[in-house]
Amino acid sequence: YCEVRIDLAKEMALGKKRIVAQKSNLKQRRGVEEGGLGIELELVQYKRGFGRKRVLISETRDSVFTSPVGTISSKKLCDKTLGTGGQSRELEDLPLDILVKIICGVEHEDLKQLFHVSKTIREATLIAKQSHFAYSTPRKTLIFQLGRYGLDKPFDLGEDKIEAPAAPLQKRYRRINRNEDNSGVSVALFN
Amino acid sequence: MTKEMFTLKSSDGFLFVVDEAVVHQSVTLSPMVQDCAGREYPINNVTGKILNLVVEYCKNHVVVDGGDSSSSSSSGDALKKWDDEFITQMDLSTVYDLIMAANYLIIKGLFDLACQRVADEIAACKDHEEIRATLGIVSDYTAEEEAEVLKENEWAFD
Numbered sequence: 001y002c003e004v005r006i007d008l009a010k011e012m013a014l015g016k017k018r019i020v021a022q023k024s025n026l027k028q029r030r031g032v033e034e035g036g037l038g039i040e041l042e043l044v045q046y047k048r049g050f051g052r053k054r055v056l057i058s059e060t061r062d063s064v065f066t067s068p069v070g071t072i073s074s075k076k077l078c079d080k081t082l083g084t085g086g087q088s089r090e091l092e093d094l095p096l097d098i099l100v101k102i103i104c105g106v107e108h109e110d111l112k113q114l115f116h117v118s119k120t121i122r123e124a125t126l127i128a129k130q131s132h133f134a135y136s137t138p139r140k141t142l143i144f145q146l147g148r149y150g151l152d153k154p155f156d157l158g159e160d161k162i163e164a165p166a167a168p169l170q171k172r173y174r175r176i177n178r179n180e181d182n183s184g185v186s187v188a189l190f191n
Numbered sequence: 192m193t194k195e196m197f198t199l200k201s202s203d204g205f206l207f208v209v210d211e212a213v214v215h216q217s218v219t220l221s222p223m224v225q226d227c228a229g230r231e232y233p234i235n236n237v238t239g240k241i242l243n244l245v246v247e248y249c250k251n252h253v254v255v256d257g258g259d260s261s262s263s264s265s266s267g268d269a270l271k272k273w274d275d276e277f278i279t280q281m282d283l284s285t286v287y288d289l290i291m292a293a294n295y296l297i298i299k300g301l302f303d304l305a306c307q308r309v310a311d312e313i314a315a316c317k318d319h320e321e322i323r324a325t326l327g328i329v330s331d332y333t334a335e336e337e338a339e340v341l342k343e344n345e346w347a348f349d
Contacts, residue, residue: 078215091309091326098306105310113302115340116319122340181326 092120099124104132134168197223198231199246205239206231207246212253218297236291239286245292247299248277277310283326 035097089097103125111133114125197214199207220286222233234242251273278286285303291300309326316322323330333338 089284089291090328091283091287092328094287094290098294102290102306102309103313105307106314110314110316113316113319113345114324116311116332116337117326117330117342118328119320119336121328 092118096120096124096127100128100131108133134158195224199242200231200233201237201239202233203239207242209246209249213246213249216252216298216300218247218299219235219343220296234294234296238288241288241292244277244281244285244289245296245298245301248274248304250299251277260278274304278304283309283312284290304343 091102094102099121103111103121106114111125111129115122194210196208196210199209199214199220201207211224214224220232220234237245237272251270281289286308290302290305290309293299293305312325313322316325322328
């Protein structure tokens with residue numbers, strides 16, 4: 001187990017470096033290279049019920065799969081082999097840009113919960129929030145009623161309790177033309 | 192025109208013989224079409240188990256993408272159904288491996304499909320505890336840090 005620990009420490013440093021590097025370069029390919037190496041090495045223990053904790057991988061290992069928070073849960077050290085796990089890959093083993101991509105697939109209301117899951121997930125959620133959710137409209141109930149008067153009803157802030165958590169505020173107030181005579185318009189249309 | 196067949200070799204030595212249409216779905220592997228016909232092409236980052244799934248996905252997608260688009264909407268639906276069944280039958284650990292493989296081989300459809308599966312798992316969870324349980328994540332927050340995040344969130348999401 002000693003060997004394992006030392007290697008893990010080395011890899012933690014490596015892992016940290018890698019993750020920093022990845023932050024600046026979010027291209028998938030980069031994640032691929034690193035990810036690729038990780039997969040290759042993981043295979044050795046892919047069989048189910050593989051009980052060995054000792055892993056031969058460490059020297060050639062050069063990937064981000066070692067979660068920088070690996071040592072915090074000592075259980076992880078024992079049960080799984082370095083980083084990826086002897087039997088199974090963990091979500092946090094995935095490169096950051098892939099985590100971001102996954103988080104972009106969740107709904108806005110889940111973002112808040114993701115912040116609490118773990119530091120790694122929070123980091124990825126922040127990035128996803130800034131790059132994706134800031135520019136996308138959350139899936140919510142329709143506030144406007146189109147077609148009633150041929151115009152959008154301005155939304156009543158009193159009724160609308162549900163607010164998109166991360167959408168940029170876009171208040172649009174349309175002029176209410178209820179009192180105006182629209183017959184002129186219809187004449188123009190149907191003449 | 193005879194179909195060219197290509198042999199892909201997984202990292203643990205499994206061989207998969209596939210045709211050109213399958214290979215073309217991977218941006219990474221496409222160039223090998225010119226070079227490697229008849230030879231084994233090693234894919235060192237992907238195990239046999241995962242490569243098998245990748246090949247299965249690609250084979251299914253050849254029929255719709257490459258072929259004629261007659262009754263495209265119904266076959267599109269059928270394909271979507273197949274995709275859903277394909278991805279939901281796996282456990283999450285396999286899905287993660289599949290994500291990495293699709294990432295490496297650059298197979299966009301498969302990558303998106305697998306990522307969305309994980310996203311759906313997250314979306315199905317009620318709170319962060321459930322997310323942790325489902326995804327098997329151990330929290331690395333201390334009690335103080337967690338309280339801090341909670342405070343932070345309150346103004347961030349208002």
